[in-house]
Amino acid sequence: MRIALISPFPDITVFGLRTMSAYLRERGHWTRMIFLPDPACDEDYGEERYRPETLRQLVALCRDVDLVGITLMTNYFAAARQITHAIHAATSVPVVWGGVHATICPDECIVHADIVCVGDGEEALLDLADALGRGAAIDALANLWVRAGDGAISRNPPRPLLRDLDRYPAPDYSLADHHFMVADGTITPFTRELTERHLRTGTVSNLLGKMGYQTMTGRGCPHKCSYCANDALKNLYDKRGYLRWRSVEHVIDELEQVKHRFPDIGFVWISDDAFFSRPSASLAAFCTAYKERIGLPFSCLASPLTVTEEKMALLVDAGLVYVQMGIESGSARMQALYNRARMDNRRVLRAARIINRYRARMFPPSYDFLLDVPYERTEDTLESLRLIARLPKPYRLQPFSLVLYPGTELHRMGVRDGHVRDAHRDVYAKSYNMRAGSYPNLLFALAQGGRMPGPLLRLLASRPLGRVLAAAPLRPGFAWLYRALRALKARLRPVGGRAA
Structure with a gap:
């Protein structure tokens, strides 16, 4: 089978999709990878993301395949919807959606896709490719929702989680039949130089000033x-065995392959959630x-509890030079709302002090905070700022505007309490970079470095x-100051950097 795998993510690493490509190739199928970085890129959210000429080139790349897969958040x-509609309008190739959003919102996704993959996708997509290759029925395959020609939908339950992640090969960086959309909308073959x-230009690469390779060990x-x-x-798997790890040997083998393929790699970015x-x-x-x-420098994510x-x-000692840790809030009330009551300020400060002991050998750590939370009061945000004042220097702050993503507990609360009235405007079209202008957010911006x-x-x-200063009469003035500061930082940041 010939399978086109498409990613709209701005980041070209896309660990899951590249692993999927490598696994399908290992099992005898041919994959074509197409990277279409969403032009909106957290800034201007319109319905039509791609130019007509881009879509024409995409359709041409999909005419000779047997299946198209799209990953999405x-x-x-x-x-994903625009890509799918363009393929459906010009070909009869079936389109399967997978990824986090497809897993959490399959009812919404099956309206547009022919097939939706719910949960881990490697085995499901392999079964689908094998069945299509044999001309066999696909309506009973585990993990897949399948829409028939008459509109009937088969909703198949997920299979048990695979514990042995070593079953899957290293992500596909072969460049064989890999394609990429450049800035002018043209889709071009992916070359080593382009890769x-x-x-x-990744976020951590910009911070460390080195070319980085991103991977996941679990x-x-x-x-x-x-x-x-x-x-x-x-919850999809009743929480049994959800946290899984690759073996050390499997991870090290991958990184040795990467060093051989890309000798100029300057650090490794381990993007496991914890x-x-x-x-x-x-x-x-x-x-x-x-x-x-x-023997390369590396970065990773941490939590105050770990x-x-x-x-x-x-x-x-092994080479860690940068840590990103989620703090999210300094308010006990908000920590409880986030189900992070155990990650109280005492534990946060203890973790920050441990990290700080190694400041001479590391880049300043980054600490994440959530802003613009509908359940947060001014005093909660001020408590976060007072906690920041106690953090040992040096550090960087990464404040994110909360997005009430579907499937989360806060999204359910937001729908119930009227904070999500228009799903497109309040969730789908919102970016975590779209922070509101306010006095507390201005302080976050000033303290960010x-x-x-x-x-x-x-x-x-x-x-x-x-x-x-956070009272209603002064809000317009501080909102203006906040926007002016962001505009100034945007003008001063280096090419390829990101606005604060």
Whole structure:
């Protein structure tokens, strides 16, 4: 079977789709990968994302295939829909949607796609390709929702989660029949030079000033945060065995292949949701093998509950140079709302102090916070700022405007309480970069680089002063100041960087 796999994500790494391509090729099918970075890219959300000429080139690339697969998250629903409609209008090739949004909202997705993959996709897509190749029925395949010609929909339950992630090969970077949409909308063959250029422009690559390779050593997350799709995905499998890890040898083999393929790789970006939650013995084995056989700087994600002195010492010795940790809020009330009550300020500060002990050997860590939460009061946001004033320097802040993604506990609350009235406007067309202009958000922006003196930030976020300056009469003025500051930062940031 010939299968076109399409990604609308701005990031060309797309670990899951590349792994899918490698697995299908290993099992005897041919894949064509097409990267169509959504031109909206968190800024201008219109319904039509791609130019007519781009879609004509895309259709030409899909005419000789037997199946088209599209991966999507919620923000790329409009892109997936436009791609699918263009393919349906010009060909009879069936289109299957997969990824987080397809898993969480299959009822919505099956309206546009012929088939929707719910849950992990490797085995389901292999079964689908095998069945189509044999001319066999596909309406009873596990993990797949299938829409028949008469509109009837077969909704098949997911199969048990595969525990052995070593079954899957390293992501496909072969460049064989890989295509990419460049800035003017033209789809061109992916070359090594083009690949390396884009590997240099990722968020962490910009921060570290090196070409980075992004990978994942496991799937899932040990936490159940109410704003995160991971909790919805756990519920699909009754939360049994959702967190899984690849073996150390499997990960190291992949990274050795990458070093051989891309000798200029300057660091490895481990994007597991909570790499620090890997069992201690496995983490120690990883650090030993990584230091001996890879020897590149690397970055990873952490949570306040998983950072320990022992793990930090092992990881820094192996080459860890950058950590991103989700704090989200300094308010006990909001921490409880996020199902993160155990990640209170005491544990946050303990984790930050452990990370800070290695400041001489690392880049400043990044700490994530959520803003513009409909259930948050001004005092909650000020508490977060007062917590930031206590964080040991240096650090960077990454404040994100909350998006109430479908399938999450907060989305259900938002629908119930009237905070989601128009799904497109309030969720699908909203980006986590679209932060509101307000006095607390202005303080976040000013404190983002970690250079604001703690005593000054505590004063500006103190209860009496903060409440006065965040009051309704002053909001328009601070909104203007906030927009002006963002515009200035956008003008001053380096080419290829991102606005604060």
